[in-house]
Amino acid sequence: MGSGNKKQKKQKLAAVLPETKEEKEKETEEKEKPKEDTQNGESEHGYSKPRVTHVATAGLELATLRGLYVGTHAFHAAGTTTTTANGATTTTTYAATPLAAFPPVARLPARDTRRILVTGGAGFVGSHLVDRLMLLGHHVIVADNFFTGFKRNVQHWLGHPNFDLLRHDVVDPLMVEVDQIYHLACPASPPHYQHNPVKTIKTSMLGTINMLGLAKRTKARFLLASTSEIYGDPEEHPQKETYWGHVNPIGIRACYDEGKRIAETLTYGYANQDNVEVRVCRIFNTFGPRMNPADGRVVSNFIVQALKGEQLTVYGGGNQTRSFQYVHDLVDGMIALMNSDYSQPVNLGNPEEYTIKQFAETIRDIVNPAATIKDLPMPKDDPQRRKPDITRAKTEIGWEPRFSVVQGIEETVEYFKCIIDDI
Numbered sequence: 140m141g142s143g144n145k146k147q148k149k150q151k152l153a154a155v156l157p158e159t160k161e162e163k164e165k166e167t168e169e170k171e172k173p174k175e176d177t178q179n180g181e182s183e184h185g186y187s188k189p190r191v192t193h194v195a196t197a198g199l200e201l202a203t204l205r206g207l208y209v210g211t212h213a214f215h216a217a218g219t220t221t222t223t224a225n226g227a228t229t230t231t232t233y234a235a236t237p238l239a240a241f242p243p244v245a246r247l248p249a250r251d252t253r254r255i256l257v258t259g260g261a262g263f264v265g266s267h268l269v270d271r272l273m274l275l276g277h278h279v280i281v282a283d284n285f286f287t288g289f290k291r292n293v294q295h296w297l298g299h300p301n302f303d304l305l306r307h308d309v310v311d312p313l314m315v316e317v318d319q320i321y322h323l324a325c326p327a328s329p330p331h332y333q334h335n336p337v338k339t340i341k342t343s344m345l346g347t348i349n350m351l352g353l354a355k356r357t358k359a360r361f362l363l364a365s366t367s368e369i370y371g372d373p374e375e376h377p378q379k380e381t382y383w384g385h386v387n388p389i390g391i392r393a394c395y396d397e398g399k400r401i402a403e404t405l406t407y408g409y410a411n412q413d414n415v416e417v418r419v420c421r422i423f424n425t426f427g428p429r430m431n432p433a434d435g436r437v438v439s440n441f442i443v444q445a446l447k448g449e450q451l452t453v454y455g456g457g458n459q460t461r462s463f464q465y466v467h468d469l470v471d472g473m474i475a476l477m478n479s480d481y482s483q484p485v486n487l488g489n490p491e492e493y494t495i496k497q498f499a500e501t502i503r504d505i506v507n508p509a510a511t512i513k514d515l516p517m518p519k520d521d522p523q524r525r526k527p528d529i530t531r532a533k534t535e536i537g538w539e540p541r542f543s544v545v546q547g548i549e550e551t552v553e554y555f556k557c558i559i560d561d562i
């Protein structure tokens with residue numbers, strides 16, 4: 140018993156500490172990155188990776204993507220903001236105008252152009268995926284009910300001949316002609332998906348049935364955005380795709396994690412019974428620009444709190460762990476998976492694991508070293524540890540994360556600085 144405890148403690152410690160210097164150097168050497176793709180901007184905070192200047196898919200410049208969400212033009216706000224005082228009332232107005240020109244997109248030969256549906260395409264992850272697919276030259280249809288998505292996330296494509304935006308809830312059937320479906324629609328932040336649990340289950344279940352039915356009719360390839368939450372509060376660490384999970388089926392998170400589990404079951408049901416071509420990615424904690432500052436997730440909470448000089452809210456002492464990936468890595472992984480021949484579930488996440496307390500300190504150090512940390516109660520059923528095993532992603536689709544958490548945070552902070560006045 141004593142030695143078992145020791146072993147457990149050792150494993151727990153190993154899980155939160157960075158690898159040894161030798162391991163890190165070996166990992167860096169093994170990365171097959173072209174030299175000109177990076178600048179050597181190693182950080183003093185936690186894990187380090189070379190700075191990324193181009194994303195993996197089609198070697199697109201990071202600066203091109205940044206131009207779509209950092210800076211005033213990202214919201215198309217033009218002219219001056221007028222504030223008029225009238226007694227006790229203050230009215231603020233702004234003028235939204237279209238961009239003078241759309242971002243240039245690749246011109247693809249007709250045989251390579253795909254008609255791609257992205258459900259939840261106006262959300263945080265979906266909108267970045269839409270940017271990539273548009274820039275690559277495809278025709279994109281976004282279906283979103285705007286429960287947690289925003290039109291402004293895809294506003295820069297409105298009116299583009301390759302783009303359609305539908306206000307549509309996936310619990311209702313959708314009739315469109317498509318070649319690929321990325322099915323992302325579902326609130327992902329715990330406070331949002333717990334807000335109306337029955338609706339969350341309907342979204343995952345009926346929404347997935349409807350989109351799989353569409354894939355069956357159109358013979359489109361279907362990719363399900365599943366989640367690390369299907370592993371629940373895991374007893375296996377790190378989590379491999381072969382792990383069946385440890386989920387409380389009647390807990391407050393069940394609407395989301397059981398919803399996604401049934402979505403996976405449906406996906407393989409349609410694959411086995413109706414020969415629908417399917418792909419499933421299990422997405423681990425992801426952050427980046429266009430996160431909703433009020434959605435209650437830890438990265439946006441900590442960054443906004445630090446920028447505003449408020450206390451960072453760590454729940455339950457902060458010894459629970461999470462592994463955070465930057466959104467552009469995730470999008471690279473989703474596109475690589477969709478276009479691969481691999482049909483089993485694939486974890487997409489960054490194995491850089493932090494305790495939430497370490498993570499709060501990292502964000503504090505980057506954003507506002509004067510900020511302080513306060514402890515709040517732990518939410519019910521909060522998973523204690525989470526870290527992806529990404530061996531399958533590396534071997535089957537040739538993907539691994541390239542952004543360090545620190546670079547991702549710095550990029551995200553730039554975005555939040557642009558919108559901080561509106562929060």
Ligand SMILES: O=c1ccn([C@@H]2O[C@H](COP(=O)(O)OP(=O)(O)O[C@H]3OC[C@@H](O)[C@H](O)[C@H]3O)[C@@H](O)[C@H]2O)c(=O)[nH]1
Pocket residue numbers: 327328329366367368422423424425435436437438440441452453454455457459461495517518521522
């Ligand atoms: O202000 C905060 C917010 C959150 N936390 C803690 O930080 C950890 C991460 O919380 P988040 O809400 O960001 O995300 P969770 O890991 O709980 O859930 C996420 O899992 C993976 C994805 O599918 C989803 O985006 C989301 O459900 C939790 O332990 C939470 O208790 C804080 O300590 N302070």
